[in-house]
Amino acid sequence: MRVSIVTGAGSGIGQSAAIQIAKRxxxxxxxxxxxxxxxxxxxxxxxxxxxxxxxxxxxxxxxxTFPAFREAVVAALRENWQRDSFDHLVNNAGFGATAMFQDTTEELFDRFMRVLFKGPYFLTQTLLPLLVDGGAVVNVTSNSALTSGLEPGYSAYASIKGGLTVLTRYLAKELSTRGIRVNSVAPGATRTRISDNAFERFPEVIPAIAAKTALGRVGEPDDIGMFIATLVSEEGRWITAQNIEVSGGYNL
Known part of the structure; x- marks a missing residue:
């Protein structure tokens, strides 16, 4: 049996990705x-x-804490699947917050950097010896780092997510010698718990987002999770070094 690691899978996109991967x-x-x-x-x-x-x-x-986490992964693999390796890594865990450029503090900037870029960078590095040849990595980025998702208040968040997109291409290049595919998925506005449950706290923004989306609604976690599951599966075997926007045509 193949095994995937999905970070931040207690809700939203990560939860959906974990469930959809398991269904496969x-x-x-x-x-x-x-x-x-x-x-x-x-x-x-x-x-x-x-x-x-x-x-x-x-x-x-x-x-x-990553070395200790790797040991926990090794123990879980042996106990549950009698394996010493895994097949797919989905770097999804993170957080979101908005702040205009002039209001962005160094504290917020540094937290974005630690969680959204340094974390996936060194977690992938730490787990790489356990990842099988021919495996796959998916980094969850954001369409706020693309022209289509350009909105005020995301200068720090989007810049760092953009860095993760660049990292994706470099990992795809360097890990190709082992047959490991590396891609990133850039969700648009998705109904998750991000930014302290912003969609629940400010439901009035939903019609405006839907109006700017070609397919006429806000994204749901399964819209992203299903695609991630497809990307790590055999159906995605010839795709690497890509940053794929999954936003229903936001600002199309």
Missing amino acids: GEGVILTYNANRAGALDTVSAIEKDGGTAVALPLDVGRSE
């Missing part, structure tokens, strides 16, 4: 930080459909 017959190691209850819900949903999943704690903003 893979085992899943999923991570959570503050939302343990959500992660256990993800495990329950996977097990209800006959799959196997394990939830492990991980703060992607604390790279000093």
